[in-house]
Structures are given as C-alpha cells and as structure tokens.
Amino acid sequence: xxxxxxxxxxEFIFLGFPGSSSLQLSLFVVFLxxxxxxxxxxxxxxFLILMDSTxxxxxxxxxxxxxxxxxxxxxxxxxxxxxxCITSVVTIPVEGCIAQYYFFFSLGATECILLAVMAYDRHxxxxxxxxxxxxxxxxxCLRFSAGSWIGGFIAPLLPTIxxxxxxxxxxQKINHFFCDSDPIFKLSCSDxxxxxxxxxxxxxxxxxxxxxxxxxxxxxxxxxxxxxxxREARKKTFSTCASHLTVVTIYYGTIIFAYVRxxxxxxxxxxxxxxxxxxxxxxxxxxxxxxxxNKDVKKAFQKFLAQKRFxxxxxxxxxxxx
Numbered sequence: 029x030x031x032x033x034x035x036x037x038x039e040f041i042f043l044g045f046p047g048s049s050s051l052q053l054s055l056f057v058v059f060l061x062x063x064x065x066x067x068x069x070x071x072x073x074x075f076l077i078l079m080d081s082t083x084x085x086x087x088x089x090x091x092x093x094x095x096x097x098x099x100x101x102x103x104x105x106x107x108x109x110x111x112x113c114i115t116s117v118v119t120i121p122v123e124g125c126i127a128q129y130y131f132f133f134s135l136g137a138t139e140c141i142l143l144a145v146m147a148y149d150r151h152x153x154x155x156x157x158x159x160x161x162x163x164x165x166x167x168x169c170l171r172f173s174a175g176s177w178i179g180g181f182i183a184p185l186l187p188t189i190x191x192x193x194x195x196x197x198x199x200q201k202i203n204h205f206f207c208d209s210d211p212i213f214k215l216s217c218s219d220x221x222x223x224x225x226x227x228x229x230x231x232x233x234x235x236x237x238x239x240x241x242x243x244x245x246x247x248x249x250x251x252x253x254x255x256x257x258x259r260e261a262r263k264k265t266f267s268t269c270a271s272h273l274t275v276v277t278i279y280y281g282t283i284i285f286a287y288v289r290x291x292x293x294x295x296x297x298x299x300x301x302x303x304x305x306x307x308x309x310x311x312x313x314x315x316x317x318x319x320x321x322n323k324d325v326k327k328a329f330q331k332f333l334a335q336k337r338f339x340x341x342x343x344x345x346x347x348x349x350x
Contacts, residue, residue, distance in 0.1 A: 037196040039119045040215065044112025044205045045300065056113035062312050063106045069315025070095035073325065080328040086169035087153070088324070090146045093173045097142065098311035101135040104128060105206040105307045112205050122196060125207040130188040132206065133231070136283065136306075138180025140238040143276055145172045147245035150269045155252045183234050190223040203296040208303065209287075211296070231287040239280050246273060271317045278313055282306040 045055060077083045077092040105128070111118045120128065149172075152163050187209075194216040204211045209227050213220045249269055256262045282305040 037122060037198055037200045037215070039121050039200065040125050040196075040207070041201045042108055042112050042118045042120065042205055043201055043203050044109065044118065052113045056110055059106065059110055059113065059308060062308050063102060063110070066102055066308075066312040066315070067099060069312065070098045072329070073315050076325060076328045076332065080331065083324060083328055084166075086149055086164045086166060087146075089166070089169050089173065090142065090149060093176070094139070094142055094146070094314060097135055097139055098314050101132075101139065102307060102311040104132045104135060105303075109205040109308070120207070125202075125212065126188060126192050128207045129191065129209065129212065130184055133184035133188075133209075134181040136180075137183040137234045138177055139279070140234050140283075141176040141179050142173070143272075143279065144238040144241040144245075145176055146272055147242040147276070150272060151245035151248055154249045154269070183230055184227075187223055187227040187230055190226065194218045194220065194223070204300055204303070206303070206307070208299065210299065228287075235280070235283055235288055239284065242276055242280070246276075271322060274317055275310070275314055279306060279310050282310070 045052070047055070073095040074092050077088050108118060108120065108128075149164055149169075153160050156163065191212060194212075195218045196215055197217045199215065202211045202215065209224075209231075213224055246269065253262050253266050282302055286299060286302050286306070
C-alpha cells in the first residue's frame with residue numbers, strides 16, 4: 029500500500045473490554061484483586077525458597093524461576109488492562125507497543141521452555157531416582173534455568189525486529205488490552221505477510237515443541253507410576269506431579285487455542301477473553317496450586333510464621349526446636 033501521503037501513527041489506543049461504567053468498575057476490582065494476589069503469592073514462593081534451605085533443590089529452584097517469571101509476565105499486560113477499565117482513553121507509543129510485544133512473548137516463550145524443563149525434572153525424579161542427583165544437580169538445574177531465559181528471549185527477537193520496520197498510518201485503535209500480534213498486524217499499512225508467517229511459525233514451534241516434550245515426560249511418569257506395586261506409593265508419587273500438571277494444562281490449553289492457528293482465524297472478542305486466562309488467571313494459579321498442594325512449601329510457610337510469632341512475642345529459644 030502507498031503510504032507516502034498518509035500520516036504516520038505515533039501512538040495506539042487500547043479499546044479493552046466494552047461495557048457500562050458499572051461493568052468496567054467491576055472488572056477493574058476483579059482484575060486488580062487477582063493481580064495483587066498473584067504478585068503476593070509468587071513473591072511469597074520466591075521468599076520461602078530463598079529463606080528455607082530445604083527448598084533449595086532443583087525442583088524448587090525451577091519453581092522460584094517460574095514465580096519470578098509470572099510476576100513480570102502479568103506485569104507486562106495487566107496495568108494497561110486495569111487502565112482501560114477506569115479510563116476512557118488509554119494510549120501507548122508505537123515504540124512502547126513493540127517493546128510490550130517483545131517482552132510479553134519473550135516471557136511467554138520462557139515459560140513454555142521452563143515448564144518443559146520442570147516436567148523433565150519430575151521425569152528424572154520419578155523414572156530414574158537413583159540417577160537424579162547426577163542428572164539434575166544444582167549446577168545443571170541452574171544451566172537449565174539460564175537456558176530457558178536465554179532461549180525465551182531469543183525466540184521472538186526476529187519477529188519483533190520485523191514489526192519495528194512496519195508502517196502504521198491509521199487507524200490507531202487496538203481492539204485489545206495489550207499489544208498482541210494480530211491486533212498490531214491489523215493496524216499496519218505495510219505488507220505483513222512475512223512477519224505474520226514468521227511469528228506464527230515461531231510461536232507454533234516454541235509452544236508445540238515444549239508441549240510435546242512436557243507431555244512426553246508426563247507420559248513416562250504415568251507409565252512408571254502404574255508399574256509401582258503399592259497403591260499408596262502410586263498415590264504419593266503422582267501427588268508430587270499433579271500440581272505441575274494442572275498448571276501445564278491450563279497454560280498450554282489457552283495459548284495453543286490463542287496462537288497455534290492460522291492468523292486469518294483470529295476473533296478479537298474471543299481473543300481478549302482467552303488472553304485473560306493466560307495473562308491474569310494463570311499467574312495466580314501457580315502460587316495457589318503450589319502452596320495449597322505442596323507439603324514442603326506449606327511446611328516452610330508454617331516454619332516462617334512460627335519464627336515470626338517467636339520474634340514478635342520476644343520469647344526465648346527456637347520455636348522450631350521447641
């Protein structure tokens with residue numbers, strides 16, 4: 029398209045969710061509550077892992093990475109979502125929109141890789157317990173964690189560079205609450221075929237490959253569990269993986285629906301609703317599931333509360349030993 033006689037757009041306007049003032053206020057309260065609970069829950073998990081030496085094992089190091097990631101993942105989008113609920117016009121500069129796109133998809137790719145690594149960790153722990161300390165030492169765990177972050181931030185780099193080269197000359201309204209890929213492409217007056225194809229390919233490869241690796245690990249875990257002679261042993265072994273599997277199911281279910289599909293099939297209304305699940309709900313589900321279902325985390329939290337009561341009461345002796 030000829031853009032020589034058109035005015036370049038310097039900022040976009042988020043449309044968010046339509047509705048009456050009362051509905052917008054209700055959504056604001058709900059989203060703000062979930063966001064704050066997510067921040068507090070994930071921060072608590074990181075704090076407990078750092079403070080309790082019994083939690084400084086590969087499984088919980090991965091969990092700490094996931095919690096740290098979730099804090100930034102939800103922070104990349106939710107503040108703008110909250111603003112669209114209480115403000116009539118919410119804008120973002122084009123450069124800021126591209127930056128938001130990059131960090132959102134980088135963190136999303138990192139989470140996909142990290143979930144696959146966590147599944148492999150559980151696979152080694154259940155299927156090869158005698159070799160666990162060798163195959164998943166703290167050093168190897170840290171390398172896996174670093175690799176997840178590096179790989180996640182490399183994955184969307186090329187699509188982001190191509191998006192930064194697009195021309196935007198109106199309209200400037202994004203039918204979303206953050207700078208997702210399809211809404212950005214709809215606003216460009218340049219040919220977006222290459223960047224759409226590349227973005228679709230990158231997202232599909234990252235999501236599907238990590239999903240298949242995750243499901244492969246859990247498939248081997250299920251086979252191993254079924255071979256255990258004791259029913260109690262099967263129940264105990266599966267309970268250690270159930271929390272992670274729940275997070276995996278919710279997260280992959282929504283992002284596969286959102287991104288592993290032809291771009292022409294995108295529906296803005298459905299896209300916004302589905303986005304709420306992986307932008308807002310999943311970062312809260314992570315700390316809730318891991319704290320409510322995990323005995324080690326609950327024990328560390330109870331230990332922390334006991335120490336806090338001891339310090340506040342000014343008692344003598346160690347409350348953990350008494």
